[in-house]
Amino acid sequence: MSNFSIISSILDNDFYKFTMQNAVIKLFPSAKAKYEFINRGKHSFPKNFVQILKENLNKMAYLKLSNEERIYLEKYCPYLDSSYLDFLNKYQYNPKEVSIYQKGKNIKMNIEGLWSRTILWEVPLMAIISELYYKLTGSKRISDKKIIILTKEKLKKYKNLQVKIGEYGTRRRYSYQVHKLILEILMEEGSSFFMGSSNVHLSHIFSIKPIGTQGHEWIMFHAAKYGFNIADRIAMENWLNIYSGNLGIALSDTYTSSVFFKNFNKKLSDFFQGIRHDSGDPIFFVQEAIKHYKKFQINPIKKKIIFSDNLNPCKVAYISSFCKNKINPCFGIGTNFTNDVGVPSMNIVIKMVRAIPEKKWISVVKLSNVKEKSTGKKNMIFLAKKILHL
Structure with missing residues (x-):
């Protein structure tokens, strides 16, 4: 051991x-x-x-x-x-x-x-x-064979839904070996709609670009330094200054989405390619995001929402059907990929x-x-x- x-x-x-x-x-x-x-x-x-x-x-x-x-x-x-x-x-x-x-x-x-x-x-x-x-x-987890069957079934559903998905499952994976197996299946079966993995090491092994931008701690620190009211805005401005438009997905729920949208001014809404939804009712969030973009005369269909809150095929189907022709949804799936192996995660x-x-x-x-x-x-x-x- x-x-x-x-x-x-x-x-x-x-x-x-x-x-x-x-x-x-x-x-x-x-x-x-x-x-x-x-x-x-x-x-x-x-x-x-x-x-x-x-x-x-x-x-x-x-x-x-x-x-x-x-x-x-x-x-x-x-x-x-x-x-x-x-x-x-x-x-x-x-x-x-x-x-x-x-x-x-x-x-x-x-x-x-x-x-x-x-x-x-x-x-x-x-x-x-x-x-x-x-x-x-x-x-005891299910066998590799069963994991492969189960994952392929999920991917078939995602393919039929015509959605873009990414893999975000490092932190609560069952094991490194299972994680690697999942990525092998994603690379083989999902090439047309798989956006990539947030895991840099496995992305390196499979020669693909890693995905992700920033986490809550980035904005939490800004709140400690500049205050709760403007933390979202300064955190985003600093991000823009470092990455000049690259990695342009803003995290929306550190101090609730309503506070985030107040901080997400026209300049930031223009510059950022989209926003990440990580908690709360996804449908309500989509409605608020669309309303927000329209207020600034920005066409929501040109923007992305990355959903990353405890997703599975059923939830993805529900969210993506609501987003259809309104805004572009993408889905970062974590534990449901890397730890859906017959044990409680x-x-x-x-x-x-x-x-x-x-x-x-x-x-x-x-x-x-x-x-x-x-x-x-x-x-x-x-x-x-x-x-x-x-």
């Missing part, structure tokens, strides 16, 4: 971690961040889980960007400039940034340090926790909880469009809602 490494490449991570890391280095090089593991599903972890988790963590310190991986990034992600790739070349995980301990059947975990460094931990850590959990609890997250934008630690919160997805200290959530009149 102990000589087995779950994460074998520094690129086995979601693409948006690298795009955000690049932006952080350029704009907030001295900012610090603290993240916390949240066991939403109240999973019981077996004895000595943390010990084996730490062994995997310590091995990550030896990962380095290979020459071949750098060449891949230069070719497929031209907006990551050479100064950033030089940084990534020298980057190594530092396990001292992560503290973990086990209390009975629960685990506590914090990550703390420079934001530009600690930003890469979240996704691989979750993938490790997920894979180890199934290994150590002896969860894990409900775990790792979220930024505090940041130092200037001199002192400030609690950060995410409000989301649904209460269950909100994170942060209760008093800070209360304050944010008060300031935003929610």
